[in-house]
Amino acid sequence: MCTCQCGAESREGTTPYEILAEKTPLMHWLASHTHGTIAYNDTAARYTIVGYSAEKEEKTWNQLLTALCDPGHVGEMYTSAAPYDPLFWVLHPTAERLLQWRRVLSAKGWKPLNETWGYAHHDDTSDLGRVCNWEPGAKLATCKVGTCPGHNADDVLPFEGLIVDGEMPTNAELYDFIDPTNPALPYVYDTFEYSHCARENLAIGWDDVPHSYL
Numbered sequence: 634m635c636t637c638q639c640g641a642e643s644r645e646g647t648t649p650y651e652i653l654a655e656k657t658p659l660m661h662w663l664a665s666h667t668h669g670t671i672a673y674n675d676t677a678a679r680y681t682i683v684g685y686s687a688e689k690e691e692k693t694w695n696q697l698l699t700a701l702c703d704p705g706h707v708g709e710m711y712t713s714a715a716p717y718d719p720l721f722w723v724l725h726p727t728a729e730r731l732l733q734w735r736r737v738l739s740a741k742g743w744k745p746l747n748e749t750w751g752y753a754h755h756d757d758t759s760d761l762g763r764v765c766n767w768e769p770g771a772k773l774a775t776c777k778v779g780t781c782p783g784h785n786a787d788d789v790l791p792f793e794g795l796i797v798d799g800e801m802p803t804n805a806e807l808y809d810f811i812d813p814t815n816p817a818l819p820y821v822y823d824t825f826e827y828s829h830c831a832r833e834n835l836a837i838g839w840d841d842v843p844h845s846y847l
Contacts, residue, residue: 639702643772649698733813734825743841750786
């Protein structure tokens with residue numbers, strides 16, 4: 634099994650801080666998830682760690698980069714090759730079932746859902762809102778704000794005959810097809826009950842359902 638690492642050539646001639654803050658968007662993500670511990674200092678024009686000396690900061694940046702460069706065996710689920718992991722095929726129907734429940738709530742007029750096509754970045758752990766390109770011979774990837782190909786409404790999926798024989802559907806066409814109110818959909822989920830959520834007092838929409846339907 635392969636492991637991820639940062640080659641020595643990618644770190645040559647640059648400091649850990651420069652890689653975290655300038656060569657990649659990692660420092661931005663760290664700052665947004667550390668509740669003010671790591672913050673951008675306008676006076677110093679750089680990210681700083683509250684209460685740390687410059688020497689301790691540099692040591693910490695090095696430790697962070699070293700840890701990030703050696704995540705161990707992350708598995709296929711960490712990459713775009715996730716479909717090779719059998720768990721992928723369990724997780725996605727689970728997510729689709731929850732999406733269908735949300736669309737049912739909207740279709741009934743109980744909880745509106747904005748289904749305008751779009752792709753927003755929310756600084757999630759695996760979504761830094763950047764598209765990175767590795768040029769041949771480059772020490773580091775060149776990254777820019779953007780959306781990876783495949784997320785747009787009219788991007789075509791490589792599943793011929795999934796909806797119409799001999800044709801490959803777009804993302805938008807597949808999204809419309811799996812609408813729970815589509816009479817042509819060849820499957821239904823038997824229930825939208827989430828007992829584990831109820832045990833944690835998470836209603837996930839059931840509090841919006843009129844009592845007459847319960």
